[in-house]
Amino acid sequence: MMKVRSGALVLLCLVVFSVQLERLCGQHVDDAVCVVDDADAANADVIQVLSNLVKTKYFRTFKVDYLRECPFWESDFQCGIDGGGACHVSECDDAEIPLIFQECKDVPASPWGRVIPEAGVHGWADGDNGVWCDCEGSDAVYIDLLKNPDSFTGYSGQDATRVWMALYNENCFGDTTSIEEQCLENRVFYRLISSFHGITTMSICKDGERLDMFKWRLAMFPDRLKNIYFTYLVLINAATKAQETISAMDMSVGTAEDVKVKEFIDEFYAIDGLAELAGAFNFDDIKSISGLEQEYMHKWQNISRVVDCTGCEKCKIHAKLTLLGIGTGLKILFSDDSTDLSLKHNEVIALFNTIYKYSESVALIHDWLDFLVSQEEETESTQLETDPVIEELGAADGYGPAPDSLVIPVMLGGMMLTGVLIAGLKHAGRRGRGRGEKKSQ
Ligand SMILES: Cc1cc2nc3c(=O)[nH]c(=O)nc-3n(C[C@H](O)[C@H](O)[C@H](O)COP(=O)(O)OP(=O)(O)OC[C@H]3O[C@@H](n4cnc5c(N)ncnc54)[C@H](O)[C@@H]3O)c2cc1C
Numbered sequence: 001m002m003k004v005r006s007g008a009l010v011l012l013c014l015v016v017f018s019v020q021l022e023r024l025c026g027q028h029v030d031d032a033v034c035v036v037d038d039a040d041a042a043n044a045d046v047i048q049v050l051s052n053l054v055k056t057k058y059f060r061t062f063k064v065d066y067l068r069e070c071p072f073w074e075s076d077f078q079c080g081i082d083g084g085g086a087c088h089v090s091e092c093d094d095a096e097i098p099l100i101f102q103e104c105k106d107v108p109a110s111p112w113g114r115v116i117p118e119a120g121v122h123g124w125a126d127g128d129n130g131v132w133c134d135c136e137g138s139d140a141v142y143i144d145l146l147k148n149p150d151s152f153t154g155y156s157g158q159d160a161t162r163v164w165m166a167l168y169n170e171n172c173f174g175d176t177t178s179i180e181e182q183c184l185e186n187r188v189f190y191r192l193i194s195s196f197h198g199i200t201t202m203s204i205c206k207d208g209e210r211l212d213m214f215k216w217r218l219a220m221f222p223d224r225l226k227n228i229y230f231t232y233l234v235l236i237n238a239a240t241k242a243q244e245t246i247s248a249m250d251m252s253v254g255t256a257e258d259v260k261v262k263e264f265i266d267e268f269y270a271i272d273g274l275a276e277l278a279g280a281f282n283f284d285d286i287k288s289i290s291g292l293e294q295e296y297m298h299k300w301q302n303i304s305r306v307v308d309c310t311g312c313e314k315c316k317i318h319a320k321l322t323l324l325g326i327g328t329g330l331k332i333l334f335s336d337d338s339t340d341l342s343l344k345h346n347e348v349i350a351l352f353n354t355i356y357k358y359s360e361s362v363a364l365i366h367d368w369l370d371f372l373v374s375q376e377e378e379t380e381s382t383q384l385e386t387d388p389v390i391e392e393l394g395a396a397d398g399y400g401p402a403p404d405s406l407v408i409p410v411m412l413g414g415m416m417l418t419g420v421l422i423a424g425l426k427h428a429g430r431r432g433r434g435r436g437e438k439k440s441q
Helices: 002-018 036-053 082-087 158-170 184-205 211-219 222-241 243-248 257-269 274-278 292-309 313-334 345-382 388-393 408-425
Strands: 061-064 141-144
Touching: 036 222, 036 257, 036 274, 036 345, 061 313, 061 345, 082 313, 158 184, 158 292, 184 211, 184 222, 184 292, 184 313, 184 345, 211 222, 211 345, 222 243, 222 274, 222 313, 222 345, 243 257, 292 313, 313 345
Parallel strands: none
Antiparallel strands: 061 141
16 A cells, blocks of 8 residues: 555656656747747758858857956956866967958957946946947957867856856846746847857757756756747847848958858858748837837946956857857847948857857757657656656766756655655655746746
């Protein structure tokens, strides 16, 4: 009798765990008119074309100032594994920089050199129009993205969490209700930041060795995954709107590759289903809000300054690349007339590399979710004898839920397991407790 009761409770426990992971098939991307499956289908071509494009000399040369100090708090954190080796950035020497970029070397420094008026994250003066990311400054250097790929660097702990929290807290429009209850412009801005965080996590897990991290930081939160899809759609929309400007740009570095670059760009714009993805989020709803462009731009600039507080140089270059990529997308989408649009080399390079990062993430989300859900289904049908709580929490590299993201099912699972033990020992028991993280945020 007791065995039956224990079995039933363990089964219940398994069910509680299982409901947390779900495939996204058939689901809509929040705030967009797009089913995840359609994005997945077109993404197969996007990833293929862009994987070629981002390997070209033009698109892998990125200009960034990655040594700027944190303007908001003392930050002397040194990252990571291999005595910091994983965070090391390899800069291009002059011979490696294509002439097309060297000619622009004497452009006056951007306004970022200025002292920030107060030690808060806010306080931007007017007049920084058109510059969405504080990336370039006078100390900027060129780096080859192929020699500095995004990867697991070991940067973590309070220092990293502080930067993420500053991005969420300081730029939240002062509205403390749940994201789903907020107005469209707040939701969109939040989705952009959450997706930036999401693809950073994806880049850490990308080699497939940290599937547990993917599971506990992203897969358990479908809204975070869908925010990645959302920003992917926003970026495709921007690239499509700027097609004329981008296609007319001189991207030649003086090698035979120049023809290929043009071909890849044309191939990108000819992808089946791209126009549908581009139209999935109607940016006019955002654009028509009076004063929003300035507000978004200032917040995005603030975010790029907060990223200077990241204690890992390699992480910083990819964070800045992504911020410039999304910032360029927003700049394009807010522009009145795409034919008057003027884009810098670095902006286009960041835009396409960022679309590629999102494209890679979208592909991996699909595959990894599929794998994890199948694994869970298999476990459900074959592992009734094992202790699911201990197995889940002790999986692979030991990665588990963050203290602040212990979800309610974990708590319930713990309580049920406690019930099983209590029944076995015939004692009155204590109940397990955990803190829940709201899934919608
Ligand atoms: C700008 C920046 C760039 C980084 N780049 C790299 C890198 O290239 N390589 C590397 O190895 N490490 C990088 N890191 C560190 C990495 O992002 C994590 O901070 C680190 O791995 C520790 O992870 P964590 O589990 O503590 O959670 P964190 O990722 O630090 O997240 C903190 C909390 O934020 C919430 N959260 C997590 N994801 C989301 C989301 N998508 N949407 C909403 N909320 C979320 C969760 O509640 C979580 O507990 C970077 C950090 C920063 C700040």
